Amino acid sequence: xxxxxxxxxxxxxxxxxxxxxxxxxxxxxxxxxxxxxxxxxxxxxxxxxxxxxxxxxxxxxxxxxxxxxxxxxxxxxxxxxxxxxxxxxxxxxxxxxxxxxxxxxxxxxxxxxxxxxxxxxxxxxxxxxxxxxxxxxxxxxxxxxxxxxxxxxxxxxxxxxxxxxxxxxxxxxxxxxxxxxxxxxxxxxxxxxxxxxxxxxxxxxxxxxxxxxxxxxxxxxxxxxxxxxxxxxxxxxxxxxxxxxxxxxxxxxxxxxxxxxxxxxxxxxxxxxxxxxxxxxxxxxxxxxxxxxxxxxxxxxxxxxxxxxxxxxxxxxxxxxxxxxxxxxxxxxxxxxxxxxxxxxxxxxxxxxxxxxxxxxxxxxxxxxxxxxxxxxxxxxxxxxxxxxxxxxxxxxxxxxxxxxxxxxxxxxxxxxxxxxxxxxxxxxxxxxxxxxxxxxxxxxxxxxxxxxxxxxxxxxxxxxxxxxxxxxxxxxxxxxxxxxxxxxxxxxxxxxxxxxxxxxxxxxxxxxxxxxxxxxxxxxxxxxxxxxxxxxxxxxxxxxxxxxxxxxxxxxxxxxxxxxxxxxxxxxxxxxxxxxxxxxxxxxxxxxxx
Amino acid sequence: xxxxxxxxxxxxxxxxxxxxxxxxxxxxxxxxxxxxxxxxxxxxxxxxxxxxxxxxxxxxxxxxxxxxxxxxxxxxxxxxxxxxxxxxxxxxxxxxxxxxxxxxxxxxxxxxxxxxxxxxxxxxxxxxxxxxxxxxxxxxxxxxxxxxxxxxxxxxxxxxxxxxxxxxxxxxxxxxxxxxxxxxxxxxxxxxxxxxxxxxxxxxxxxxxxxxxxxxxxxxxxxxxxxxxxxxxxxxxxxxxxxxxxxxxxxxxxxxxxxxxxxxxxxxxxxxxxxxxxxxxxxxxxxxxxxxxxxxxxxxxxxxxxxxxxxxxxxxxxxxxxxxxxxxxxxxxxxxxxxxxxxxxxxxxxxxxxxxxxxxxxxxxxxxxxxxxxxxxxxxxxxx
Numbered sequence: 001x002x003x004x005x006x007x008x009x010x011x012x013x014x015x016x017x018x019x020x021x022x023x024x025x026x027x028x029x030x031x032x033x034x035x036x037x038x039x040x041x042x043x044x045x046x047x048x049x050x051x052x053x054x055x056x057x058x059x060x061x062x063x064x065x066x067x068x069x070x071x072x073x074x075x076x077x078x079x080x081x082x083x084x085x086x087x088x089x090x091x092x093x094x095x096x097x098x099x100x101x102x103x104x105x106x107x108x109x110x111x112x113x114x115x116x117x118x119x120x121x122x123x124x125x126x127x128x129x130x131x132x133x134x135x136x137x138x139x140x141x142x143x144x145x146x147x148x149x150x151x152x153x154x155x156x157x158x159x160x161x162x163x164x165x166x167x168x169x170x171x172x173x174x175x176x177x178x179x180x181x182x183x184x185x186x187x188x189x190x191x192x193x194x195x196x197x198x199x200x201x202x203x204x205x206x207x208x209x210x211x212x213x214x215x216x217x218x219x220x221x222x223x224x225x226x227x228x229x230x231x232x233x234x235x236x237x238x239x240x241x242x243x244x245x246x247x248x249x250x251x252x253x254x255x256x257x258x259x260x261x262x263x264x265x266x267x268x269x270x271x272x273x274x275x276x277x278x279x280x281x282x283x284x285x286x287x288x289x290x291x292x293x294x295x296x297x298x299x300x301x302x303x304x305x306x307x308x309x310x311x312x313x314x315x316x317x318x319x320x321x322x323x324x325x326x327x328x329x330x331x332x333x334x335x336x337x338x339x340x341x342x343x344x345x346x347x348x349x350x351x352x353x354x355x356x357x358x359x360x361x362x363x364x365x366x367x368x369x370x371x372x373x374x375x376x377x378x379x380x381x382x383x384x385x386x387x388x389x390x391x392x393x394x395x396x397x398x399x400x401x402x403x404x405x406x407x408x409x410x411x412x413x414x415x416x417x418x419x420x421x422x423x424x425x426x427x428x429x430x431x432x433x434x435x436x437x438x439x440x441x442x443x444x445x446x447x448x449x450x451x452x453x454x455x456x457x458x459x460x461x462x463x464x465x466x467x468x469x470x471x472x473x474x475x476x477x478x479x480x481x482x483x484x485x486x487x488x489x490x491x492x493x494x495x496x497x498x499x500x501x502x503x504x505x506x507x508x509x510x511x512x513x514x515x516x517x518x519x520x521x522x523x524x525x526x527x528x529x530x531x532x533x534x535x536x537x538x539x540x541x542x543x544x545x546x547x548x549x550x551x552x553x554x555x556x557x558x559x560x561x562x563x564x565x566x567x568x569x570x571x572x573x574x575x576x577x578x579x580x581x582x583x584x585x586x587x588x589x590x591x592x593x594x595x
Numbered sequence: 596x597x598x599x600x601x602x603x604x605x606x607x608x609x610x611x612x613x614x615x616x617x618x619x620x621x622x623x624x625x626x627x628x629x630x631x632x633x634x635x636x637x638x639x640x641x642x643x644x645x646x647x648x649x650x651x652x653x654x655x656x657x658x659x660x661x662x663x664x665x666x667x668x669x670x671x672x673x674x675x676x677x678x679x680x681x682x683x684x685x686x687x688x689x690x691x692x693x694x695x696x697x698x699x700x701x702x703x704x705x706x707x708x709x710x711x712x713x714x715x716x717x718x719x720x721x722x723x724x725x726x727x728x729x730x731x732x733x734x735x736x737x738x739x740x741x742x743x744x745x746x747x748x749x750x751x752x753x754x755x756x757x758x759x760x761x762x763x764x765x766x767x768x769x770x771x772x773x774x775x776x777x778x779x780x781x782x783x784x785x786x787x788x789x790x791x792x793x794x795x796x797x798x799x800x801x802x803x804x805x806x807x808x809x810x811x812x813x814x815x816x817x818x819x820x821x822x823x824x825x826x827x828x829x830x831x832x833x834x835x836x837x838x839x840x841x842x843x844x845x846x847x848x849x850x851x852x853x854x855x856x857x858x859x860x861x862x863x864x865x866x867x868x869x870x871x872x873x874x875x876x877x878x879x880x881x882x883x884x885x886x887x888x889x890x891x892x893x894x895x896x897x898x899x900x901x902x903x904x905x906x907x908x909x910x911x912x913x914x915x916x917x918x919x920x921x922x923x924x925x926x927x928x929x930x931x932x933x934x935x936x937x938x939x940x941x942x943x944x945x946x947x948x949x950x951x952x953x954x955x956x957x958x959x960x961x962x963x964x965x966x967x968x969x970x971x972x973x974x975x976x977x978x979x
Contacts, residue, residue, distance in 0.1 A: 548967040556860035
């Protein structure tokens with residue numbers, strides 16, 4: 001029975017055509033007719049489609065009759081395409097026996113190509129290389145193959161040449177999946193052992209869990225236990241996505257599908273957790289489970305304080321669907337009541353912010369993103385802070401998270417990229433030529449430096465050609481200080497930063513200058529100061545507004561004047577009043593604009 | 596019912612570089628067809644006005660109209676509207692488009708106030724602005740008007756012109772007051788989007804005076820004209836006692852008015868509307884006997900209150916918040932009444948941007964120059 005099943009993922013660098021290929025596979029196998037296809041079916045969230053990335057994993061069952069005449073069940077497990085979600089990717093890959101590695105024929109191997117390929121190799125997956133976009137003018141399949149062989153070390157002699165957009169190579173992909181990827185192992189008459197690789201909340205059915213069964217089988221009515229949390233549920237529906245939701249009588253070993261079991265929150269269905277028989281549990285869970293912790297934090301505040309409760313409800317609802325972000329109420333002297341929110345990374349943060357504003361119609365103010373610091377106090381106690389304002393004036397040591405950063409860059413941009421890494425406190429660990437014109441460099445770097453405008457600068461310095469990926473490698477002690485910003489003499493806690501001592505002066509000056517540009521003129525002078533401890537290191541001022549346009553009120557056209565004033569009024573509504581000063585939202589993100 | 600009528604004449608010899616007002620190049624046959632249609636519109640509206648107290652013919656350049664067009668327009672006016680005995684009839688005129696005979700024609704038709712768009716007595720500045728006249732033309736025009744026996748005329752001046760200096764501004768003010776007009780308007784040159792001026796500034800071809808200089812020019816105008824006997828009665832307007840422009844005061848008092856002509860605005864029964872701007876369709880629609888009013892906006896108390904405040908505060912006298920009679924009936928019923936305006940203005944009063952005196956709330960000199968900011972702040976305090 002298990003012999004005709006193939007479980008596989010598609011992995012690729014962003015924009016190399018992963019979702020388009022998935023669409024073609026769905027279309028070719030008749031899972032959806034061309035007419036039913038909305039483009040890129042697997043990316044169902046609007047945001048995903050707009051940003052061209054896959055945020056959540058999905059799984060689709062395809063039925064395919066091979067040229068050998070047999071019908072196969074192909075389970076395509078889509079994976080998120082961003083470093084923020086690498087744990088989710090790893091759990092999806094753990095549910096497969098093989099992976100299609102998609103590489104753009106003109107762009108060649110990129111940072112996430114390598115990161116994802118390594119992840120797949122770690123899980124002992126059969127990797128099928130696929131050179132995509134071969135129809136484009138700049139395509140160089142041979143060079144791309146060579147790059148893959150050189151960097152990843154897999155044989156590309158049988159790599160599939162495809163254009164997912166044009167539908168070229170689709171059949172070859174399906175045949176390769178059948179021929180090369182091994183069928184799942186495992187037996188049905190053992191105790192249930194299934195891996196959760198995704199889950200989400202549905203308003204009508206509660207939590208829907210996507211899983212891969214490794215041993216045993218799962219049927220409606222079965223009592224199951226989630227091993228990490230220990231909680232027990234009764235399954236009341238078992239099914240698959242075709243991609244429409246379809247009930248099936250059972251999911252047995254080797255199969256991929258969903259269950260519904262009256263679970264109320266995705267915080268109970270942790271990705272990577274193992275589902276087993278409540279009455280006859282397996283001894284050991286599926287390997288690789290981790291309780292993932294947010295890496296990046298920021299304060300989220302409603303611009304209008306009366307929206308606080310709406311924000312709380314929105315966060316609550318969003319968390320039903322996304323257990324990887326966290327929130328805790330916090331109070332800022334400058335901003336009032338809000339929440340300290342934790343995210344997997346910058347993209348995750350932006351997605352959550354955008355969904356809160358878009359889906360819940362909130363106007364939000366966000367503080368600059370920060371990492372979690374470990375602080376050793378003078379009394380020897382160690383504690384963590386996720387808000388720079390909370391850093392005590394006196395402490396023995398501060399530790400910050402470091403990552404191993406991998407950058408792929410064409411040789412001609414290498415110089416400026418190395419300078420950037422240097423400036424961002426990176427320490428070079430590795431330097432390798434990939435073919436003649438591409439370089440792979442690895443740096444150990446504080447994660448915090450990556451949060452502050454690193455990616456944008458990497459992209460602009462390399463005209464978009466450099467790509468990056470990183471892995472958390474641990475906490476290290478750094479020489480850090482708190483940089484405070486004072487507006488008209490008062491510390492604005494929401495603007496506080498933790499910076500390296502050597503950069504404090506430069507950052508303080510640049511931040512003050514940036515704030516002067518951002519803060520509009522007001523009825524009074526606005527004095528901006530940057531300070532380390534009690535020492536003022538920079539001062540700027542926004543001169544008081546001296547005049548408005550003393551224009552003619554055009555004969556009879558009163559509406560025009562009213563609209564002008566209303567526009568000015570609306571602009572004020574979007575600003576945050578801090579003391580007597582009105583600060584625009586972007587002031588709180590000014591640090592991101594500082595070099 | 597309104598007792599105020601605005602008539603728009605959208606023709607100019609050429610457009611000035613700063614103008615984003617509606618106008619087209621002058622052409623005699625087009626003007627004749629336009630006046631024909633305008634008369635149709637006036638006839639359509641004849642029953643919606645009471646005895647007129649003010650008529651204002653603006654543009655464009657109304658003084659470009661040939662005598663027969665002007666005559667036709669005034670005959671139509673007199674046939675269809677009644678005039679109050681103290682009626683003010685203003686027409687805008689530009690130097691270079693008037694001569695003795697034109698002035699006499701206007702005079703005989705009943706025009707009793709002229710507003711002359713001089714803008715500057717400095718030829719370089721006039722050239723930069725794209726005006727068709729010279730400072731010499733301006734002086735001659737003033738003489739002609741006075742010789743014709745018409746003393747009630749107004750001079751428009753502009754400050755903030757590219758290349759303008761404090762000296763040239765003083766000179767323009769001196770020459771303007773030297774002509775003894777009863778009224779002087781001083782406007783800051785406003786850079787509107789999508790005008791040649793905005794493009795010149797962007798490309799660096801012209802540079803406008805900096806903020807401090809503009810402020811100095813404004814303050815100088817107030818002091819200088821005050822010394823000459825011109826009392827400032829609105830942000831940009833100065834007059835000898837009794838010669839304030841009644842037509843414009845009606846706008847700032849939030850009075851009703853009828854607008855006629857392409858692109859003209861009306862305000863009747865708390866509804867603001869605008870006529871179609873396109874001359875061709877303006878003529879066509881009226882030929883079919885239909886209304887050219889578009890986009891009517893009905894004002895509800897919050898908007899009405901906003902208008903009452905921002906229009907009223909343009910006047911130096913300010914807004915009367917003690918006698919509810921001056922607050923339009925629609926606003927009177929609203930909970931945000933007179934007292935709350937006073938409450939809301941407390942901070943701004945303490946800080947010296949507004950002052951409250953004998954029932955009137957007004958902008959101080961300090962507040963006048965940042966009137967938009969002060970008004971928006973007041974809106975904020977009122978929760979508007």
